Amino acid sequence: MKVVVVGHGMVGHRFVEALRARDTTDRWEITVLAEESRSAYDRVRLSAFFDGASAQDLTYDLPDGVDLHLGEPALTIDRAARKVTTAHGMYEYDALVLATGSSAFVPPISGVDQAGVFVYRTLDDLEAIRAHAAGREVGAVIGGGLLGLEAANALRLLGLRTHVIEFAPRLMPVQVDEAGGAVLRKYVEDLGVRVHLGAATTAIRPSQSVNATLALTLSDGAHIPADIVVVAAGIRPRDELARTMGLATGARGGVVVDAGCRTDDPAVYAIGECAEIDGRCYGLVAPGYAMAEVVADRLLGGDASFPGADTSTKLKLLGVDVASFGDALRTDLLDVVYLDPASGTYAKLVLSDDAQTLLGGILVGDASSYPALRASVGGPLPASPLALLAGDAPRAALSEDAQICSCNAVTKGQISAAIHEQGCTDVAALKACTRAGTSCGSCVPLLKQLLAEGGVAPSKALCEHFTQSRAELFDIIRVRDIRTFSQLVAEHGTGRGCDICKPTVASILASLHNDYVLDGEQAALQDTNDHFLANIQRNGTYSVIPRIPGGEITPDKLIVIGEVARDFNLYTKITGGQRIDLLGARVEQLPAIWHRLVEAGFESGHAYGKALRTVKSCVGSTWCRYGVQDSVGLAVELELRYRGLRAPHKLKSAVSGCARECAEAKGKDFGIIATDNGWNLYVGGNGGFRPRHADLLASDLTTEQLITLVDRFLMFYIRTADRLQRTSAWIEAMEGGLDYLRAVIVEDSLGIAEELDAMMAHHVGSYVDEWRATINDPERLARFVSFVNAPDTPDPTITFASERGQPVPVVLGVRS
């Protein structure tokens, strides 16, 4: 049997996935005809495209065994012969699924068809907007609804001053009421977006002004200059194909379907935004997904019917959380309203007349209670309205049929079954098993809660020797002032430790006390890198990296590095952290190498440690004609302040002297970018396996303010992160994320800032160069021998060849 799907948007794709997953005996051959030249992608997150996501990031994987034709829209359909014709071919069907979606509604405004005016619907639209916006300054968005604010955010991210024009007297008129709209407006305007309400755009004309290429005329007489105009005034169902087929369509467009999503032709279904069901078209993805599931079921002989649409919405627009659920805008019922202009939060609950049943609500500014509230809609009020609004979300109160994930229509009962019957033990498993949390993600906190209630606690055990997490061990060691691994493992663990827990404990002891890392029992805890204060290489030799703070180095010191490398026959390479790596040193050579380096004024660069590595810098305002601050000076100051600081993972930093960002600070754990007024601090960036740009933590800081925040950031990270968890993953895993982090270290919400400051003061005050401390102590030097019974005999297995004029290792006996 053959099914042809017309359209490969989110809903068409979901249908294909659902049918492929359920059709275990391959009864259906699936052909998908797509108008766009791209495979289905996440349209809900379109503006992420301007925030670093690539088209690839947004694109879904196609299930196996689906015949997808991109750029090949259906042109005509012969219902009698059950054939679809495209420009390239003809496809027969037993069932046809229309998933043609919507097109952007463009109001009949004079001049709306000229260059510089765009709609906001597809990745191609976004690419065209990006291309046109380059080098421009002002943008205007027609439409202040959900899509309009998304588009406004996109223009902001492209660096444009942005206007939003909305015909209704408030923003997001479909989702929020007047008071909620007012709170939302304040957020949006605080971001520099100009909002024009209660105004229609009457004309768009080429501008005579030098400031912008276009000018918009509003119904209130205002004129707005703009280089680019985005029309986001709503959507219209794509039902033109259905009309040519003679299928029934609704008064306001949309292919009329029954509860089984079937049109008046029994072989033809319509799903998603192009379908009119119960007299309505839905422009949200959740009802579309529900329709996709219904049709997949029907094609396999089931009798599923459309369960009714949940039009609840939660989104973060322009940095502000907005949620709307149930009958949010009913005014003939009881409502409880909470408005706090100071914190910018607005919440409204709509209740039944007897105040017993939750019917809907609106949240602006803080939507943390949304998942639990939405799941309670239609049921008895699980707590007092005040408690609900205060975010004391009902816990055990959710009934089995409460919908946890509205995007994918997953109930609490289904989640419970996945936990108890299918053995899901974490959010990832629940996502794979039930699809809950795979679309907008807003129910993930609820999933965690249900896992916890189901008695599934994710293992936080560090290794077989400790059931505690690294953060818990940190607290135990700190509070009990434990100084040795033996005491810790005897009193809080089992066995004799391993290559996971020993270095972890060594790192905690080093972070807390900053003593010499190889004294006493600590020596036995260190990984070979920390044990020889150098970085092991593939042939068993080590690399030597002296510290070059900020990447600034004198000619004399450069000469010393060159001489040392020459005299010990070391391979030299410039590192990504603006210093110089000397590779190929044998263990017994390290003391002599470092003797020379220390004498010349060098110190350990800690390239071997889970510790601060480097603070890179650009040349800054001292030399650069664009620089606005002395980035080198700050980088040197920061690197000297945090040198030797051991942490759960390596730490990298950079300072850029202007917004051109030549030091690539946004790719660092903590990156600093100069502004006209001071410094912006970014945290949580990294390169590596999964690159991530750092997030802005605070702006326009003085140097003193900046250092205080970095001190706290680093110490809070050291105290609470998991082993080998970079700052990016640490922030992502943090409940409350960046906002929580900001509260802790900027506003001192936990009251620990003083303690963190004191820890860092101790670190800075107690720093000693560990290589200097080593070469001046014969006992410490004793371990730097090749063989205990032949201290100066080189390891005979280490040999070198020559490549491009330098020594490179010859590795023998490698198992391939």
Next chain:
Amino acid sequence: MKWTVVCPYPRLEPERGVAALVDGAQVALFRVYDGEVYALGNLDPISGAAVLSRGIVGSRGEVPTVASPMHKQVFDLRSGECLDQPGVRVPVYSVRVREGLVEVMT
């Protein structure tokens, strides 16, 4: 077969290893927490580098172990067997402490 004196016992750090050159063979000597001494071949068969003596000493269950410093595969100090890659093993040497001196048999 003969015993060769390698070093005084106190030269072995607790829960750490050292390398020794015995009759041309590289031997890794380990002193574990209870004072027991073990000797394995120093060559890590997985990376091909002579580095096992520089690994972290510990335990897995009841087994005394060393983890290769290169890629962290764990070896049984008693049998030389790799616990993470079945079929991989390193040579085991007899070792004893006599009159305060560590001796290895080759």
